[in-house]
Amino acid sequence: MGDEGNTVKPKTEIVKATLDNGTVIHIQAMSLGGEERVAYSIPSFKEVTDAVEGIAQAMVTTLKKVKPQGASVEFGLEIGLEAGHLTALLVKGTGTANLKIILEWGEINESVQS
Numbered sequence: 001m002g003d004e005g006n007t008v009k010p011k012t013e014i015v016k017a018t019l020d021n022g023t024v025i026h027i028q029a030m031s032l033g034g035e036e037r038v039a040y041s042i043p044s045f046k047e048v049t050d051a052v053e054g055i056a057q058a059m060v061t062t063l064k065k066v067k068p069q070g071a072s073v074e075f076g077l078e079i080g081l082e083a084g085h086l087t088a089l090l091v092k093g094t095g096t097a098n099l100k101i102i103l104e105w106g107e108i109n110e111s112v113q114s
Helices: 046-066
Strands: 012-018 024-031 070-082 085-091 099-102
Touching: 024 085, 046 070, 046 085, 046 099
Parallel strands: 024 070
Antiparallel strands: 012 024, 070 085, 070 099
16 A cells, blocks of 8 residues: 555745835745744745855856857745745756756848848
């Protein structure tokens, strides 16, 4: 007999987070364990935006090396809460990978006929 019925679903909760401009937003975050505190300050959203920035910078660096004519990158993030800090989790999207990258190259037609 399998343990399919005994799987534990991650606990999610709604938490407040502060943006760099001071705006407070509500986020559904998955609890990742760690220290649980009864009362804690509102976590900064900066850790999440830093993760997005880091992923974007890494992709731009790579795209500059391969020089496609067109490119698009799609990724999904889930927000986790660990020991009172927000964490960005790269998650599976609608495809089979965490990152969906489309690069386009084509021949450049030098002569335009009228």
